[in-house]
Amino acid sequence: MLRHDAAIVPQEAARAARSDARRRQILGAAVPLMERSGSPAVSMQAIADEAGVSVGLIYRYFASKQELVQAVTEGVLDEMRRLLAEALEPEQDPVRQIAGAFAAYCTVIREHRQAVMLTYREANTLGEAGRGVVKDLEIRTVEPLRSAVDAAVEQGLLRPIDAGIFSYDLLTVAHSWALKHWYFAPRMTFEEFLRGQTALLLSTAILPEHRDRYTDLLGDLV
Amino acid sequence: MLRHDAAIVPQEAARAARSDARRRQILGAAVPLMERSGSPAVSMQAIADEAGVSVGLIYRYFASKQELVQAVTEGVLDEMRRLLAEALEPEQDPVRQIAGAFAAYCTVIREHRQAVMLTYREANTLGEAGRGVVKDLEIRTVEPLRSAVDAAVEQGLLRPIDAGIFSYDLLTVAHSWALKHWYFAPRMTFEEFLRGQTALLLSTAILPEHRDRYTDLLGDLV
Amino acid sequence: MLRHDAAIVPQEAARAARSDARRRQILGAAVPLMERSGSPAVSMQAIADEAGVSVGLIYRYFASKQELVQAVTEGVLDEMRRLLAEALEPEQDPVRQIAGAFAAYCTVIREHRQAVMLTYREANTLGEAGRGVVKDLEIRTVEPLRSAVDAAVEQGLLRPIDAGIFSYDLLTVAHSWALKHWYFAPRMTFEEFLRGQTALLLSTAILPEHRDRYTDLLGDLV
Amino acid sequence: MLRHDAAIVPQEAARAARSDARRRQILGAAVPLMERSGSPAVSMQAIADEAGVSVGLIYRYFASKQELVQAVTEGVLDEMRRLLAEALEPEQDPVRQIAGAFAAYCTVIREHRQAVMLTYREANTLGEAGRGVVKDLEIRTVEPLRSAVDAAVEQGLLRPIDAGIFSYDLLTVAHSWALKHWYFAPRMTFEEFLRGQTALLLSTAILPEHRDRYTDLLGDLV
DNA sequence: AATGAATGAGTGTTCATTCAT
DNA sequence: TATGAATGAACACTCATTCAT
Numbered sequence: 001m002l003r004h005d006a007a008i009v010p011q012e013a014a015r016a017a018r019s020d021a022r023r024r025q026i027l028g029a030a031v032p033l034m035e036r037s038g039s040p041a042v043s044m045q046a047i048a049d050e051a052g053v054s055v056g057l058i059y060r061y062f063a064s065k066q067e068l069v070q071a072v073t074e075g076v077l078d079e080m081r082r083l084l085a086e087a088l089e090p091e092q093d094p095v096r097q098i099a100g101a102f103a104a105y106c107t108v109i110r111e112h113r114q115a116v117m118l119t120y121r122e123a124n125t126l127g128e129a130g131r132g133v134v135k136d137l138e139i140r141t142v143e144p145l146r147s148a149v150d151a152a153v154e155q156g157l158l159r160p161i162d163a164g165i166f167s168y169d170l171l172t173v174a175h176s177w178a179l180k181h182w183y184f185a186p187r188m189t190f191e192e193f194l195r196g197q198t199a200l201l202l203s204t205a206i207l208p209e210h211r212d213r214y215t216d217l218l219g220d221l222v
Numbered sequence: 223m224l225r226h227d228a229a230i231v232p233q234e235a236a237r238a239a240r241s242d243a244r245r246r247q248i249l250g251a252a253v254p255l256m257e258r259s260g261s262p263a264v265s266m267q268a269i270a271d272e273a274g275v276s277v278g279l280i281y282r283y284f285a286s287k288q289e290l291v292q293a294v295t296e297g298v299l300d301e302m303r304r305l306l307a308e309a310l311e312p313e314q315d316p317v318r319q320i321a322g323a324f325a326a327y328c329t330v331i332r333e334h335r336q337a338v339m340l341t342y343r344e345a346n347t348l349g350e351a352g353r354g355v356v357k358d359l360e361i362r363t364v365e366p367l368r369s370a371v372d373a374a375v376e377q378g379l380l381r382p383i384d385a386g387i388f389s390y391d392l393l394t395v396a397h398s399w400a401l402k403h404w405y406f407a408p409r410m411t412f413e414e415f416l417r418g419q420t421a422l423l424l425s426t427a428i429l430p431e432h433r434d435r436y437t438d439l440l441g442d443l444v
Numbered sequence: 445m446l447r448h449d450a451a452i453v454p455q456e457a458a459r460a461a462r463s464d465a466r467r468r469q470i471l472g473a474a475v476p477l478m479e480r481s482g483s484p485a486v487s488m489q490a491i492a493d494e495a496g497v498s499v500g501l502i503y504r505y506f507a508s509k510q511e512l513v514q515a516v517t518e519g520v521l522d523e524m525r526r527l528l529a530e531a532l533e534p535e536q537d538p539v540r541q542i543a544g545a546f547a548a549y550c551t552v553i554r555e556h557r558q559a560v561m562l563t564y565r566e567a568n569t570l571g572e573a574g575r576g577v578v579k580d581l582e583i584r585t586v587e588p589l590r591s592a593v594d595a596a597v598e599q600g601l602l603r604p605i606d607a608g609i610f611s612y613d614l615l616t617v618a619h620s621w622a623l624k625h626w627y628f629a630p631r632m633t634f635e636e637f638l639r640g641q642t643a644l645l646l647s648t649a650i651l652p653e654h655r656d657r658y659t660d661l662l663g664d665l666v
Numbered sequence: 667m668l669r670h671d672a673a674i675v676p677q678e679a680a681r682a683a684r685s686d687a688r689r690r691q692i693l694g695a696a697v698p699l700m701e702r703s704g705s706p707a708v709s710m711q712a713i714a715d716e717a718g719v720s721v722g723l724i725y726r727y728f729a730s731k732q733e734l735v736q737a738v739t740e741g742v743l744d745e746m747r748r749l750l751a752e753a754l755e756p757e758q759d760p761v762r763q764i765a766g767a768f769a770a771y772c773t774v775i776r777e778h779r780q781a782v783m784l785t786y787r788e789a790n791t792l793g794e795a796g797r798g799v800v801k802d803l804e805i806r807t808v809e810p811l812r813s814a815v816d817a818a819v820e821q822g823l824l825r826p827i828d829a830g831i832f833s834y835d836l837l838t839v840a841h842s843w844a845l846k847h848w849y850f851a852p853r854m855t856f857e858e859f860l861r862g863q864t865a866l867l868l869s870t871a872i873l874p875e876h877r878d879r880y881t882d883l884l885g886d887l888v
Numbered sequence: 889a890a891t892g893a894a895t896g897a898g899t900g901t902t903c904a905t906t907c908a909t
Numbered sequence: 910t911a912t913g914a915a916t917g918a919a920c921a922c923t924c925a926t927t928c929a930t
Binding site: 484485561564568603613617620627631652664 | 828
Binding site: 459462463466497498499500501504 | 892893894895896
């Protein structure tokens with residue numbers, strides 16, 4: 001019996017691995033297409049062609065187009081969250097943690113503008129369940145930022161602002177490099193955007209008596 | 223000849239007026255449908271039914287669905303701009319002008335959440351030309367805010383912040399009541415959102431020596 | 445107002461007439477195809493081609509394939525009923541009425557073997573509602589036969605047989621010229637089938653004292 | 667060589683036995699599915715799942731779905747024939763043989779209504795060859811009935827009726843408990859159906875001078 | 889100016905069949 | 910022998926667009 005199991009289990013593991021690879025292959029084809037044109041404009045045939053598989057095979061891995069769109073959106077959001085978590089650098093000072101996280105967000109968003117726009121576009125076409133997942137993922141994404149803000153307030157570095165509002169504003173403004181790219185990009189470089197927004201938003205929050213410690217972040221707005 | 227002209231011109235004017243009424247009738251049917259479901263999910267037949275006209279007639283006023291979607295989007299944006307302009311109250315103090323404009327934006331957005339989301343959704347499906355119009359309209363929308371910021375900086379009430387960035391951040395944050403409604407709405411009332419955001423964003427910018435004059439706007443964050 | 449109505453009503457009547465003609469055109473194409481191959485084997489495209497219209501147009505007149513199949517089946521059954529009613533000759537003697545109706549049934553069935561088989565095949569693929577209509581039509585079809593049997597029993601010409609069973613047996617046996625055509629056709633002519641079955645089934649029922657009056661129907665079986 | 671053969675032959679027999687078991691396993695899964703829904707509505711995957719084998723394996727035993735449908739139909743017909751042969755009780759009197767066979771037919775049909783309907787439905791979708799087998803099986807099925815009728819006629823118990831017609835009518839009427847179940851079932855019990863039809867059909871055929879011997883069969887219709 | 893019948897290309901989805909393992 | 914992943918043609922159905930009236 002043990003031998004039997006020993007023979008079976010790796011076989012099943014191999015199958016699961018192949019199956020996972022297929023899913024990734026299909027999603028990998030679908031993501032850029034949907035980033036470019038939005039899910040309604042992308043046909044299953046186009047995805048199949050891009051992935052180099054047949055239409056029928058997609059339906060072996062995703063029950064419907066709706067489910068595929070859902071998986072694409074969640075995948076993109078999860079990837080964003082992962083990248084953001086990864087981009088965070090360890091930092092003792094909570095204010096510098098906030099600034100670092102904001103910079104990390106902006107940098108990742110700069111590299112994945114299409115992905116950000118996809119999440120805004122598709123979030124509304126998803127069903128109720130799908131929307132729930134999207135929300136959860138976004139809240140988990142903001143989490144590091146939020147806890148840094150909480151810590152900074154607790155340590156008396158920031159005014160007693162609402163961490164929920166402030167961290168979401170930071171995320172929203174970071175997203176605006178993608179959503180309002182046509183506005184910002186012709187007017188400033190990404191670095192100027194990042195520096196300007198950091199100064200603008202942080203100068204809000206830092207208590208006057210601690211500003212001197214963050215002149216590098218606040219620039220002209222000390 | 224003169225008489226002829228005299229007879230024709232009003233006739234043409236009447237025709238133009240009727241034509242305009244038809245356009246508005248069709249757009250008036252299309253807007254709520256597309257706000258609810260997004261343009262790809264709304265068929266020309268559905269719009270015709272809603273408007274009480276035939277499909278064929280729509281094509282007499284809009285060359286294609288694409289063009290109708292464009293007109294819907296522009297119409298919504300223009301309506302937003304108009305409403306915002308209208309909501310602005312005359313105000314001498316530029317800082318209070320900013321606060322007033324932001325409050326006006328938020329209030330209008332609160333009443334037209336679907337419209338805001340439509341502009342984000344459709345903006346990316348429009349062609350290059352369409353996108354240009356959208357951008358122009360948005361810039362014209364921010365204009366009152368921007369010039370108030372400029373004036374406030376000039377009068378030495380605000381730090382020397384970039385008016386372009388700051389006014390766009392204000393717009394973006396106002397939009398977030400629509401875009402992130404699922405996040406904010408369960409956590410606070412609209413009034414709390416408005417008061418909190420106003421204090422948060424303005425406290426950034428107002429120079430310390432002038433803060434006392436705006437304690438009503440800054441709340442706990444003076 | 446009257447003049448207005450006078451202008452409108454014929455217009456609508458004309459439209460209804462055209463619409464009816466279209467329905468008939470589509471059904472006229474669908475019926476022989478489905479008689480030949482059964483509804484699942486006939487594609488909407490094939491029906492459209494046969495009718496010389498586009499697929500889309502079919503859906504203007506029938507909401508779904510299911511509904512079209514239903515209409516085809518009902519149409520065939522109704523046509524059968526109509527033909528049978530038409531083939532009935534006025535006849536005083538109820539026994540001769542029965543024989544005449546049976547002969548009429550067989551004759552119509554002989555000309556529409558495919559149609560009979562279609563009704564047997566499709567009846568089971570129809571939904572509950574559809575099945576109801578089929579049953580009603582069949583019961584209405586047997587009605588003339590049934591009332592003739594009732595009359596004959598009442599007048600003491602037949603034994604006290606169950607008219608419901610007997611008339612349905614007559615229908616079933618008439619159908620068997622279509623359903624078991626491969627069996628009967630090589631063994632006898634249609635006339636032999638008709639004469640044989642009439643004698644066989646009627647000799648059952650006629651009371652001995654009246655048999656002499658029907659020697660022409662009973663043949664060797666008097 | 668002999669030893670080789672001796673080793674091979676049982677091996678081949680074992681293989682054939684296994685192969686037969688597989689066929690039965692697959693058919694056993696396909697029959698109820700197709701009885702319920704008709705062959706076009708049953709996918710090969712569904713049959714494989716029901717049988718607990720893979721799709722591929724089905725194709726090792728049946729060259730195509732068509733062939734499987736054929737085998738299912740033949741299997742059902744053959745099973746019907748077997749059951750009917752089995753249900754026949756030894757009986758000296760040919761008239762009682764006829765009545766017994768008819769009762770046996772009706773009883774088996776009552777238990778296998780779906781199977782009967784399947785044979786009517788599928789018979790027309792089979793190819794020419796398939797139809798041939800179906801016919802042969804049906805003729806073999808009627809055979810006991812037919813020879814009983816022949817014997818009864820020869821012994822002077824029945825009028826000189828055509829045994830081919832009469833035995834087929836008996837089969838057809840027996841089938842009508844399945845085909846017209848919606849009509850008969852709400853109007854009478856199965857026992858009433860059987861008794862009524864037996865009396866009705868036999869009273870046709872039995873010569874007057876012998877009727878007294880069969881009052882139990884003829885009921886009111888003696 | 890206005891209608892809506894008509895088109896047909898295109899969509900998402902299914903499923904009989906094959907074949908590498 | 911047995912699997913089930915993979916194929917792709919076919920299906921029912923939709924809808925932007927046209928055009929005779």
